[in-house]
Amino acid sequence: AQSVTQLDSQVPVFEEAPVELRCNYSSSVSVYLFWYVQYPNQGLQLLLKYLSGSTLVKGINGFEAEFNKSQTSFHLRKPSVHISDTAEYFCAVSRKAAGNKLTFGGGTRVLVKP
Amino acid sequence: NAGVTQTPKFQVLKTGQSMTLQCAQDMNHEYMSWYRQDPGMGLRLIHYSVGAGITDQGEVPNGYNVSRSTTEDFPLRLLSAAPSQTSVYFCASGGGLAGSSYNSPLHFGNGTRLTVT
Numbered sequence: 001a002q003s004v005t006q007l008d009s010q011v012p013v014f015e016e017a018p019v020e021l022r023c024n025y026s027s028s029v030s031v032y033l034f035w036y037v038q039y040p041n042q043g044l045q046l047l048l049k050y051l052s053g054s055t056l057v058k059g060i061n062g063f064e065a066e067f068n069k070s071q072t073s074f075h076l077r078k079p080s081v082h083i084s085d086t087a088e089y090f091c092a093v094s095r096k097a098a099g100n101k102l103t104f105g106g107g108t109r110v111l112v113k114p
Numbered sequence: 115n116a117g118v119t120q121t122p123k124f125q126v127l128k129t130g131q132s133m134t135l136q137c138a139q140d141m142n143h144e145y146m147s148w149y150r151q152d153p154g155m156g157l158r159l160i161h162y163s164v165g166a167g168i169t170d171q172g173e174v175p176n177g178y179n180v181s182r183s184t185t186e187d188f189p190l191r192l193l194s195a196a197p198s199q200t201s202v203y204f205c206a207s208g209g210g211l212a213g214s215s216y217n218s219p220l221h222f223g224n225g226t227r228l229t230v231t
Contacts, residue, residue, distance in 0.1 A: 006156075009154060034219070041224070041225075042224055042225075043118070043204055043206075043224045043225055044157075044204070044206075044220075044222045045222070046219040046220070049219060090156055090157065100145045100147070100162075100206075100208035100220055101147070101159065101162060101172075102157075102159070102220065103159075103173075104149075104156035104158070105156050106154050106155055106156045107154070107156050
């Protein structure tokens, strides 16, 4: 079975500052990796995904993530955040043979301050 | 295009009551699933289905039943509600089957907030 650990439960950050959200996973088999965002009172939306190929993945809203196989990490970054980036962010993993069956991390709540 | 529709948005139950959370999708997705979201625990998979007539258990299936009679609908039943089932429930659908492509990522509904007293 795989598991996902998001190392920070909350990250306060000032507007226009950079932010990094950390995600580590464990799995004995090859995986796909995802970041989802949840705005207040809404469902989750896909930010980006890593399936194969380049380890640097660019997503929507200026976010990017880097897959590091040796460190089993998939950290999410944005060079300059906006107030509208205030949300909860979830890292998720699925085994390549498991289709859409995702295992989620505990989430990181980002609060962007003016 | 409605996407994934969940009803109701809010529900309060007394211990021992039963109810069904509804989920419908109009994207012709074969895969559908139910997650519960609890603070600090992320989303945990309850049950999932890879097509009409096929369902399987996820990580936390106890106390919940599902069925999949059509491609569009995937209801979640609580037979005898318990306070531990107080949570936010999300339905999600996707176009990928096991081992297939991820051209269609998971699409989530807006959730059902359930309180069991």
